Amino acid sequence: MATLREYFKKDQGRSLCIDKETPIQGANGEHLLNVLTRLHVDFESNALYISFYVPHSEKVECPSRVILNSINQILAWKNETYVESGFKGQEASTIKECLFTGRIYIYSEDDVKEENKRYVRGRAAELGQSVKFREQSYADERNRSEKPLAFISHDSRDKESIASPLALQLQKYMCPVWYDEYSLKVGDSLREQIEKGLKECLKCILILTPNYLSNEGWGKKEFDSVFTRELIENEKVILPVWHGVSKKEVYEYSPALADRVAANWNDGVENVARRLKRAVESN
Secondary structure (H helix, E strand, C coil): CCCHHHHHHHCCCCCEEEEEEEEEECCCCCEEEEEEEEEEEECCCCEEEEEEEECCCCCCCCHHHCHHHHHHHHHCHHHHCCCEECCCCCCCEEHHHCEEEEEEEEEECCCCCHHHHHHHHHHHHHCCCEEEEECHHHHHHHHHHCCCCEEEECCHHHHHHHHHHHHHHHHHCCCCEECHHHHCCCCCCHHHHHHHHHHHCCEEEEEECHHHHCCCCHHHHHHHHHHHHHHHHCCCCEEEEECCCCHHHHHHHCHHHHCCCCEEHHHCHHHHHHHHHHHHHCC
């Protein structure tokens, strides 16, 4: 189950994005908060729009009331970046040609009081802009409608470099996944939730790395569980992704696994995610 921050990352994932952080400062110049900011570029409609992710803050009562002050600064990013679209033989469009639609999305971890929403929307309207708020209720509703299709089994040491980028890319391709960072909440039983994910998902993506092959803990337990499921259901459930491992090493871990066609991380996260999505949807 994805968090609000992950939805911020994956929504409008097909548009080009310029990502930066917008600092919020106090009256005395003290740095209080960084707001993740995206300038979205849609070449097809020649349009720009903006989205903000506002994390929980104890220092700023309502960051949404002040981030609109940075709109002009954010729009100036298009003059600092040269990007164009178009194929060979086709007239290209540049980011500088794109026009701001006035649409602004604010993803806020803290629920925004109605009086603050009215203030922000009113101020935006004066400038010809339109603000849409997305809070925890938005993430909850999305999660209810997006049942995970694939379970991602990985070693925790590979989380930042492999598992997280892959999970995010699959989400962008509209392939919901069970991934611990998205799917576990404080207080959940780790064993129960992992077993539930392994049972309910159509497929299990194994990220096979030297770390995974040497893991005798949860990684091994997850592999044993999904391999047992294959035997019981007589279905191919495992989708391997190889990163830095040889066929011999995989064979020593599991002879049956070495014979399985795998995606190779060297092909790039986008290509790997596309192959996995096709495999999941072919079920």
